Amino acid sequence: MPQKVRIALDAMGGDFGASVVIPGAAISLRRHPDTEFLLFGDRAQIEAQLARYPAMQAASRVVHTDVAVGMHEKPSQALRRGRKTSSMWLAIDAVKKGEAGVAISAGNTGALVAMARFCLRMLPGIDRPALAAIWPTMRGDSVVLDLGATIGGDARHLTALAVMGSAMASVLFGLERPTVGLLNIGVEEMKGHEEIREAAELLRAMNLPQLDYIGFVEGDGIGRGAADVIVTEGFSGNIALKAAEGTARQLAEYLRGAMARTLRSRIGYLFAKKAFQALRDKMDPGKSNGSVLLGLNGIVVKSHGGTDAEGFAYAVDGGYEMVRYDLLTKINQMLNRDGSALASAQTAQEAVS
Template structure:
């Protein structure tokens, strides 16, 4: 039997807390029977939900705390009120102590980032963590980062993002050498900020056997699946994510309006229901839920706060895959290939001289 994967859950995070977290964990357990769970939160709220799922109950342990991070808390407020006592902090702390292999939370993103960074610290050579998630495309799925963990970044930061994103893609998609593109306003080498152009030169100079840099990718190239990994600093990445989510909702609204516009359209919909159902499933954000905080000395997964149980299960699945396939070791190997840190690559001038 495969080695157990121990998963720490923040049962109080997200819009619905334990009522989504517990059934979501049960769904994930049905797909990964070698999972075990440490569940942090209010025992009085967790136990009734856990009783509905006997299989999950057998492999779970509740650690009680009635302190929860609010979705409205600023990171500084969350650290003052919830450091060392909140369900979010305790789930992360279980990873630090080696009691769990991964922590999963649907709670406040800023607070999760701050607590993860303060408690776990960052890997050598990484100055700031990044949010990386799976993005559905026309050619399959891609890993996109940073989706808003931090704003801005120099060329070395973008190179580090490329390395970490490649490690995640190799784990998720079983790719020995994922393709990597830098998100930019054009594909021409002269386009974009100086930091992006310098990062491109560094990635070309690396000639890494574990990632294949293909050049700049424009915004429309994300959905086209131009690369296995798309790299951007957090501001641009978050704007791209929100624009894509808004476009998907707009498209469904237009489709709904068109389908109900006439009796003939309604009849046509009856014949095309299967196709519409497939489209809905493909674009369902719950089925690509689970962003990984890359760059920490431990695996932490962020779920959408408003997701349902099925969506939370996908976030737990992502955490399971990252832990089962030893994501941290892969990142470290790629960062320090041949004993030298990739993020300490030559400057752009040295790379082209």
């Protein structure tokens, strides 16, 4: 019988706290009954929710704290006030202590990045964490990173993102050698910032066995599924993510309005209801909810703060998969295969400079 996957939840994180976290985890538990939960937060609020979900109650242990990180707190303030006492910190610390395989929070992104980095530390050779997420595309799913954990990045940082993103794609999609593209304003080699062009030269020179670098990818290539892994720095990655989510909601509103405009369109909708439901499901940002912080010596998943229970369940599903298929070990193996991928990057950079 396989060992159970233990997940640490910041039960007070996000816009709605335990009222979304507990029902969402309960949904995921039905899909993955070999899960156990450590729940950190206000015991009264958590247990009030658990009383509605007996299976979730039986699979959970509650650790009380009355300190929660506010959604608008500055990372430095949250780190000073909530270090070692907040529900967010305690969930991350459970991963550090080996009590859980993954920590999941819908709380303040900046605070989560700062606390995770301070508590878990970075993997050898990695300078900064990155938020990576599953992005639905026309040909399946892709991994896109960084979606806003940090801003900017030199060629070596982008190369590290490529290696870590490839590890994630390999684990989640079962790919032996994922394709990797660098997000850029054009596919021509002379376009883009110097850092992006240098990263392209590095990836070509390294010719890593664990990934297949295919070149630059423009913004529309993300949705087309131009590569299994799309790499960019956090500023442009976060803009791309928010633009895509906004476009999905805009199209959904257009469709809703068009279908209700006339009697004929309403009748047409009845005949095409299943097709429209499938389209709505594909475009639903909640079904892609949950970004993993890569580069840490542990697994931390960030859920959208305003998600509903179903959306939070998808974040828990993602955390479960990353633990069950040992994402952290895979990343370490890729970073250290044939010596060190990042040491190879340094050598390659010297060769092409």
